[in-house]
Amino acid sequence: MKYVIIGNSVAGINAATAIRQNDTQGEILIISDEQTRPYSRPLLPNWVIGEVSFSEERMFYRRNDFFDKNNIQTLLGQTVEKVDTKQKTVILSNKENINYDKLIIASGANAIIPKNITGIDLDGVYTLTNIKGAKKLKEDLVKINSIVIVGAGLIGTKMAYDLSKIGKKVVLVELAKRVLFPALDDYAAVLIQEQLKLSGVDIILNDSVVELDGDKTVSQVTLSSGKKILCDACLLSVGVAPNVAFVDQNIKLDRGIVVDDYLKACDDCYAAGDVASIYDIVVNVRRPIPILPLAAREGYVAGLNASGHEVKFGGGFAMNSIEIGNVGFISMGLIESDTDEVLEYKKDDKYRKFIIRDNKLIGVILVNNVEKAGMFNWMIEKKFDVSWIKDTFLNNDFGWKYFDKAFRVLRLDRKLQR
Numbered sequence: 001m002k003y004v005i006i007g008n009s010v011a012g013i014n015a016a017t018a019i020r021q022n023d024t025q026g027e028i029l030i031i032s033d034e035q036t037r038p039y040s041r042p043l044l045p046n047w048v049i050g051e052v053s054f055s056e057e058r059m060f061y062r063r064n065d066f067f068d069k070n071n072i073q074t075l076l077g078q079t080v081e082k083v084d085t086k087q088k089t090v091i092l093s094n095k096e097n098i099n100y101d102k103l104i105i106a107s108g109a110n111a112i113i114p115k116n117i118t119g120i121d122l123d124g125v126y127t128l129t130n131i132k133g134a135k136k137l138k139e140d141l142v143k144i145n146s147i148v149i150v151g152a153g154l155i156g157t158k159m160a161y162d163l164s165k166i167g168k169k170v171v172l173v174e175l176a177k178r179v180l181f182p183a184l185d186d187y188a189a190v191l192i193q194e195q196l197k198l199s200g201v202d203i204i205l206n207d208s209v210v211e212l213d214g215d216k217t218v219s220q221v222t223l224s225s226g227k228k229i230l231c232d233a234c235l236l237s238v239g240v241a242p243n244v245a246f247v248d249q250n251i252k253l254d255r256g257i258v259v260d261d262y263l264k265a266c267d268d269c270y271a272a273g274d275v276a277s278i279y280d281i282v283v284n285v286r287r288p289i290p291i292l293p294l295a296a297r298e299g300y301v302a303g304l305n306a307s308g309h310e311v312k313f314g315g316g317f318a319m320n321s322i323e324i325g326n327v328g329f330i331s332m333g334l335i336e337s338d339t340d341e342v343l344e345y346k347k348d349d350k351y352r353k354f355i356i357r358d359n360k361l362i363g364v365i366l367v368n369n370v371e372k373a374g375m376f377n378w379m380i381e382k383k384f385d386v387s388w389i390k391d392t393f394l395n396n397d398f399g400w401k402y403f404d405k406a407f408r409v410l411r412l413d414r415k416l417q418r
């Protein structure tokens, strides 16, 4: 059996791990257009400002000997140009054809380049979704004093804070009314905005970049409001789009690659990670959810299924976390609702919010009190009936002990009903 995996990152290596656990003899080939060992994208901002180096093991997902030990072949620095799922062939940009018995597409997502911004091709415009983009920014940092960051999502917000920490003048421009719009509600976003401002970041909300000007290198940014900002550089962080340019017509696309409950895209072909359009169990739609823990799980399940198992992937939901100055948060699932039960505790920079529908937890925001996040994540995932314990969610000492008590009450109640 020959397994070919496109993408040597979180989803790809988890797929390879699962295959090898199942099939000790099969041939596994991972193809990647990157040259490096699978590295941590979440640590790229820290790498850019010199907080972590590529000589540290925490930059990587697997030890150096992972591939040899597991008899996994790699073809690095090669781009897949086309996949022919009828002929079961992968065609590389050097026109080499590689046959497969089972294919796993784990090609991830890349930065969206907003083509409606004029001057986008000027020098001094950066993205930060892979090592290539990060390296360019890191190398040029010495000549950058002021930078405009377009988009206050997770990457833009983190980078704004990190760059201001090392003394750069940062302007963060966001189209929405708050930073981290899909991840936080107004109260929590203001806490993050305050930390950004304290560190010197200038935040412009409800506005967008329409034009970049400069002689070869960007030197001025114009916003839709007409405001002009002088700068030496511009970082684009308006989101990511799945890497799907190479798929054929047997693979259906809906934002990402459409997969069934077993992560199958078409016969003998699976998709996993940021490239896949999976079932969001909170909002009940299929869509890519580009986060690391899901990429790992999807990769593993796709690997199991490609190598003979039939494991259902239960779907996922959005989860975000970040630490800016003195404020750390985790949010999961839905973050705002006018129609569901909402429990809230607010005191200065401490904030907890729970959204409950039909006695199931469907959304959580935890600010500066994130220790119990794992429990809440579990409750959302398992669609756990929280009617017994939801009243204790806002208690400062909420933890498993409340759970035990709730289970005991539940068991007693069931006994009495018999």
Ligand SMILES: Cc1cc2nc3c(=O)[nH]c(=O)nc-3n(C[C@H](O)[C@H](O)[C@H](O)COP(=O)(O)OP(=O)(O)OC[C@H]3O[C@@H](n4cnc5c(N)ncnc54)[C@H](O)[C@@H]3O)c2cc1C
Residues within 6 Å of the ligand: 006, 007, 008, 009, 010, 011, 012, 031, 032, 033, 034, 040, 041, 042, 043, 044, 045, 078, 079, 080, 081, 106, 107, 108, 109, 128, 129, 130, 154, 155, 243, 246, 272, 273, 274, 275, 290, 291, 292, 293, 295, 321
């Ligand atoms: C700066 C940054 C910060 C992040 N922070 C967080 C965080 O805090 N928490 C979190 O959960 N997630 C975070 N993420 C997202 C997380 O890194 C991704 O969800 C995860 O990397 C997805 O893994 P993947 O294997 O699906 O795809 P990727 O990691 O994108 O890997 C896909 C691989 O496939 C390769 N490839 C693509 N097309 C081809 C082709 N045609 N031929 C050959 N190879 C190809 C790519 O070059 C890449 O190596 C962050 C991402 C970035 C960029």
